[in-house]
Amino acid sequence: MMTGDFGGSSSPVIGSPPQLFPILPAWEPKYSLLWGQQAICMEHRLHEHPLFSPESLAALIEHFGGLSGREVTASIAGGPMWLNLLRVNNVDRRYGELLDSIFDEIQGHIPGYHTFGRINGILISFPAAKVSGLLEANRRQRRPITFHLDPRKPGTIVEVT
DSSP states (O other), rough: OOOOOOOOOOOSSSSOOOSOOOOOTOOOOHHHHHHHHHBOOOOOOOSSSSGGSSHHHHHHHHHHHSSHHHHHHHHHHHSEEEEEEOOOOOHHHHHHHHHHHHHHHHHSSTTTOOOSSSSSEEEEEEETTSSSSSEEOOEEEEEEEEEEETTTTTOOEEOOO
16 A cells, blocks of 8 residues: 555556655664674665556566566466566666665664665565565675565565565
């Protein structure tokens, strides 16, 4: 369900990227201390973002190979099946801009934290799978940041390992 505080267009591929602030609404001071030291689990709001709507994901899939995004997502929903989309930010700049906004927010909590060579991938899997969808942001500095987008428990986990 969209909450309306994203701005921009929610239609796939068209328009500027919707904004999402804050993406990590439950950031606690202890996370800044633990960052890079151990896995951290916290809430996020990516599941509310229009770029992760079924329509936007279907449009994104079509950019990868001309397949019908709706047919692919319907097949995945029927399971057991998954699709791993790599370097999404190179295919649709809006996902790269969203990734930048995620790191901007993190940098606001951790002064001096910087990243480079940002890439992201999206794993879409069938609903009964243990991981029903995730956005992985490779920081190249240490380990990836994984945002789990589980429709059964929306926005419950951010795992920084």
